[in-house]
Amino acid sequence: MKIISRLWIFIGVLIVLSPLGLLLPEHFKAGSAWGEWGADEMRELVGYIPKGLEKLSSLWSAPIPDYAFKGWEEKPLVSLSLTYILSATIGILVCAGVVFILGKFLSKK
Amino acid sequence: MHIPDGYLGPGTCGLFYLIMLPIWTAASRIVKKTLNARQVPLLGIGAAFSFVIMMFNVPIPGGTTGHAVGGVLVAILLGPWAACIAITVALVIQALLFGDGGITAIGANCFNMAFILPFCGYYIYKAISYKSPVDSKRRVIAAGIAGYVALNIAAAVTGFMFGIQPLLYKTANGQALYCPYGLNVALPVMLGEHLLIFGWVEAIVTALAIKYLQKHSPELLIEGRRSQ
Numbered sequence: 001m002k003i004i005s006r007l008w009i010f011i012g013v014l015i016v017l018s019p020l021g022l023l024l025p026e027h028f029k030a031g032s033a034w035g036e037w038g039a040d041e042m043r044e045l046v047g048y049i050p051k052g053l054e055k056l057s058s059l060w061s062a063p064i065p066d067y068a069f070k071g072w073e074e075k076p077l078v079s080l081s082l083t084y085i086l087s088a089t090i091g092i093l094v095c096a097g098v099v100f101i102l103g104k105f106l107s108k109k
Numbered sequence: 110m111h112i113p114d115g116y117l118g119p120g121t122c123g124l125f126y127l128i129m130l131p132i133w134t135a136a137s138r139i140v141k142k143t144l145n146a147r148q149v150p151l152l153g154i155g156a157a158f159s160f161v162i163m164m165f166n167v168p169i170p171g172g173t174t175g176h177a178v179g180g181v182l183v184a185i186l187l188g189p190w191a192a193c194i195a196i197t198v199a200l201v202i203q204a205l206l207f208g209d210g211g212i213t214a215i216g217a218n219c220f221n222m223a224f225i226l227p228f229c230g231y232y233i234y235k236a237i238s239y240k241s242p243v244d245s246k247r248r249v250i251a252a253g254i255a256g257y258v259a260l261n262i263a264a265a266v267t268g269f270m271f272g273i274q275p276l277l278y279k280t281a282n283g284q285a286l287y288c289p290y291g292l293n294v295a296l297p298v299m300l301g302e303h304l305l306i307f308g309w310v311e312a313i314v315t316a317l318a319i320k321y322l323q324k325h326s327p328e329l330l331i332e333g334r335r336s337q
Contacts, residue, residue, distance in 0.1 A: 003326040004150045011154060014161045021165040021176070030168030033175055034298050035271050035288065036113050042289075052278060052286035053115035060114060062208030067164065088161050091202055095156040098198050103149030106141045106194070 015088045019081035022067075026077065064090070110175070110267050110299075111163075111203065112218055114211030116288040117270060118278040125270075126216030132193065132224055139190040148187065151329075155183035155195035160202065163209075167310055175307035178222050178263070181230030181256040182315045186322075186329055192227035193219075217270055221263045230259030230315075243330045249320045256315035257308040261300060264307070268292075268299030 025031075032041060039049050039057055067087035068080055144152070162179035169175075184192035197219050203209040210218045237251035272292030275285045288295065322329050 003322075003329065004154070006325070007151075007154045007158075011157050011161060014158075014165075018161060018164045021167075025166050025168040025174045028168040028170040030166075030170060030172055030174045032173065033110070033166070034173045034302065035116060035267075035290075035295070036111060046285075046289045048284060050115075050285045050287055050289055051280065052118060053288070056115035056211070056213060056287075057113065060204075060208065060212045062204075062206055064206055065208040067207050067209070084164070087207060088164055091160050091164075091199075091206065092157040094202050094206065095160050095198055096153040098202070099153040099156045099195065100149065102194065102198070103144070103146070103152060106137055107144045107146040107149050 011092065015085060015092065018088045019084045022081060022084050023077060110178070110218070110222060110264060111200075111210030112214040112267065112270065113208075114213050116211070116274065117214055117217055118274060118287045119213070120277065121270060121274070122213040122216060124216075125214075125220045129216045129219050129224070132220075133197065136190045136193045136197075140194055143188065144191060148191075152187060152191055152195055155187060155192065156198045159183060159196050160199040162314065163199070163203065165310075167307060169302060169306055173302060175302055177256075177307065177311040177314050178226055178260060179311075179314060180222060180226045181234070181252070181259050181311060182318050184227035184231040185234050185252060185255070185315070185319065189227045189231040192231070193223045196223035196227060221267045221270075225266055226259050226263040229262050230255040233258055243327050244323045248323070248330070249316050252319040253312040253316035257312035260308045260311040261303045264303035265296065265300045268296040271295035271299065 032038075037045065039054055042053065043049050064087055068083050072080065072083065159179040163176050166174040166176050178196065180192055180196045183195050187195070200210060200218050200223060201215060204212050204215055204218070234251045234255035237254055238245075238248045241247040241251075269292065271288045271290060272295035274288035275291045278286035280286060290298075319330070
């Protein structure tokens, strides 16, 4: 199935282009997605941090939060873009791996 | 559209896990019956595509950002149940590894993006393309409309989930416990920004992909191939 390899190349192109998803919002001064603010942003917006939100929001600390390394918020955009590409690559490899394993169980022989 | 931890109360989170459980079970059962071993690579590409397309944040200048989900395309190619599984995989990995979407909200986020979106998109595409030939322009348009409408329905449901929180969870002095914005704000904002910008991204992505596949791999678009 030649189309499969062609589609993977296409996914590869998307991975390389993915930093656009970081740089375009930066350029147009767009903030977080609606309803995806951090606790501090929430305080600025409504004047307080809802108590339940404060408690739950720190429930899980992801290893690569927001497709960047912890403490890298002030790094130049080039480093952030490279981390974004790395995150996309890791995410896609894990996606493909999980689907491959699921596929073993879920597909007809 | 990825609801983070802390925006939905425990009852809402629990409810959508409960709703998703039979959907995931049905999806595995149906996919097990219909998915050909040779289609597994395509399912992997579907999950990967959905994962990466969600990283393309599209800005509203000076405002918020949003993105396409790619789920309508996956549903057109593999059916809505297989799409449900592919998108669920992408969403769970986004939540666990990258903190994109909360772990308490995985049920809710999967309901919106891995259930509502692929199912609405799939049936809209089927209804509009009806019995048109695989290489027809009508299918490209059907794919675009399906992408646009399905993403907006999913956004509206997400807005509804946000919006009912202040009604459900309040402290004694009237402060919100979770999402502080009610239906009068959450619903029009979520729907408005998707109607205006992000829905078009899903529409264009879906339509262009169908156009490409018509030319290079039309066999992927033939209905019934799934059950072979």
